Amino acid sequence: MRLHAMNNEQVKVNESVGKAGLGIHVVAKPVGPVCNLNCEYCFYLEKHVLFSEREQFRMSDQVLSAFISNYIGSQPTPEVAFVWQGGEPTLLGIDFFKRVIELQRQFSGVKIINNSLQTNGTLLNGEWCRFLKQHNFMVGISLDGPKDIHDRYRRNRKGKGTYDQVMRGLRLLQKYKVDYNVLACVAQETAKQPLDVYRFLRDEGVEFIQFSPVVERMPDAGSSQHGLRLAGPAALDKQERQTEVTPWTVVPEEYGDFLIAIYEEWVRHDVGKVFVMNFEWALNAWIGNPSPVCIHAEQCGRSVVLEHNGDVYACDHCVYPEYRLGNIVNDSLSQMIERLCKTGFGVTKETALPRWCRECQVLAACRGGCPKHRFVQTYYNEPGLHYLCPGYKKFFLYIRKYLRAMTQLLENGLPASYVMDVIKGPLVVKLDEK
Numbered sequence: 001m002r003l004h005a006m007n008n009e010q011v012k013v014n015e016s017v018g019k020a021g022l023g024i025h026v027v028a029k030p031v032g033p034v035c036n037l038n039c040e041y042c043f044y045l046e047k048h049v050l051f052s053e054r055e056q057f058r059m060s061d062q063v064l065s066a067f068i069s070n071y072i073g074s075q076p077t078p079e080v081a082f083v084w085q086g087g088e089p090t091l092l093g094i095d096f097f098k099r100v101i102e103l104q105r106q107f108s109g110v111k112i113i114n115n116s117l118q119t120n121g122t123l124l125n126g127e128w129c130r131f132l133k134q135h136n137f138m139v140g141i142s143l144d145g146p147k148d149i150h151d152r153y154r155r156n157r158k159g160k161g162t163y164d165q166v167m168r169g170l171r172l173l174q175k176y177k178v179d180y181n182v183l184a185c186v187a188q189e190t191a192k193q194p195l196d197v198y199r200f201l202r203d204e205g206v207e208f209i210q211f212s213p214v215v216e217r218m219p220d221a222g223s224s225q226h227g228l229r230l231a232g233p234a235a236l237d238k239q240e241r242q243t244e245v246t247p248w249t250v251v252p253e254e255y256g257d258f259l260i261a262i263y264e265e266w267v268r269h270d271v272g273k274v275f276v277m278n279f280e281w282a283l284n285a286w287i288g289n290p291s292p293v294c295i296h297a298e299q300c301g302r303s304v305v306l307e308h309n310g311d312v313y314a315c316d317h318c319v320y321p322e323y324r325l326g327n328i329v330n331d332s333l334s335q336m337i338e339r340l341c342k343t344g345f346g347v348t349k350e351t352a353l354p355r356w357c358r359e360c361q362v363l364a365a366c367r368g369g370c371p372k373h374r375f376v377q378t379y380y381n382e383p384g385l386h387y388l389c390p391g392y393k394k395f396f397l398y399i400r401k402y403l404r405a406m407t408q409l410l411e412n413g414l415p416a417s418y419v420m421d422v423i424k425g426p427l428v429v430k431l432d433e434k
């Protein structure tokens with residue numbers, strides 16, 4: 001999987017190690033929720049209310065050092081993947097990341113260390129890119145599409161669009177040959193222009209794309225109590241009262257249509273050239289492999305978040321006091337994960353699935369989505385259905401015929417990209433419409 005868990009925003013795609021996985025995955029936020037931008041759909045900026053008013057929002061050397069040694073030491077795998085995000089982590093400056101490399105060298109022993117950085121791209125310059133290249137960082141850059149689409153939601157603090165700055169950042173990554181992928185958020189308006197988004201990214205030379213649907217609820221009693229303007233994770237065992245979504249939240253069916261329109265374009269022209277992670281995950285599930293992303297995995301809960309002050313939370317969607325697991329300076333990661341497992345977090349993703357999902361034709365690919373957004377009632381009036389269900393279902397059902405064809409090709413030792421010929425003929429792989 002080339003795309004690592006990498007998002008500072010609506011991304012719900014922490015690496016999952018599956019049911020039997022041993023590794024712990026940590027997403028570090030060394031600058032907390034601080035960012036130079038003010039994107040309309042950002043769900044993380046508001047997290048500053050959870051900290052003291054005098055908070056510095058900069059990871060201290062003590063916390064950084066405790067994290068790096070603890071994280072490396074707790075991984076049973078030969079490789080350790082560090083993910084840095086925010087807020088905007090480049091606000092910390094290159095020296096912070098030079099120190100990261102220094103500490104990783106000090107504690108790595110025989111382990112191989114990988115680093116990923118998720119950024120809005122606006123502060124990248126030649127010096128940053130040389131550093132990122134030199135240390136093999138995988139960079140995730142947030143870009144929602146062409147100027148009119150990107151600037152609709154991704155603005156700076158003065159309300160100005162950030163497209164020009166982000167494109168300058170993207171061109172620098174390309175110029176310095178830094179490994180990168182694009183994270184494109186799919187908000188309500190974005191979903192109406194799928195081909196404009198996809199063709200733009202493809203024509204800009206982007207080879208790895210991840211689409212992340214934007215879903216947030218208006219505040220409920222629990223979040224208002226903390227001074228937050230967005231609701232937290234859904235209660236899965238009872239019907240949620242607050243089901244009103246924010247104005248920027250994508251419409252479920254439109255999200256499905258968005259993915260289908262792009263799939264139709266991709267499957268005809270770009271298989272093997274452009275990697276849309278959402279499509280890769282679907283094929284992966286179809287083949288029967290465990291999902292590499294938590295939202296479509298059977299269970300989740302081994303991908304925690306480290307805040308700038310050392311506090312560890314259950315995941316990027318659960319940075320709320322009730323999901324705090326401890327502090328990296330005083331507690332070991334393994335202990336914190338053990339504590340999390342005892343609460344049933346992660347397992348509930350599977351055990352709380354409503355009957356509607358358990359009987360669903362595309363359960364193997366969808367797995368009910370992220371529990372945070374399961375705030376809708378099913379046809380049988382059960383709680384705990386994912387808000388995006390109609391979109392997910394439409395998309396997964398629609399692409400089955402192509403997945404079937406690609407699987408047949410792979411089984412016959414042929415590349416999946418031959419599906420582009422299959423569609424045109426004369427090479428025949430039966431496309432079963434069932």
Ligand code: SF4
Nearest residue numbers: 009035037039042120
């Ligand atoms: S770039 Fe936008 S979405 Fe990302 S952290 Fe900053 S304000 Fe939030």
Ligand code: SF4
Nearest residue numbers: 357360366368389393
């Ligand atoms: S498509 Fe809908 S019903 Fe099917 S598993 Fe996903 S959320 Fe559940």
Ligand code: SF4
Nearest residue numbers: 294295300315317370
């Ligand atoms: S609640 Fe589970 S599925 Fe949702 S983001 Fe967190 S780890 Fe992933």
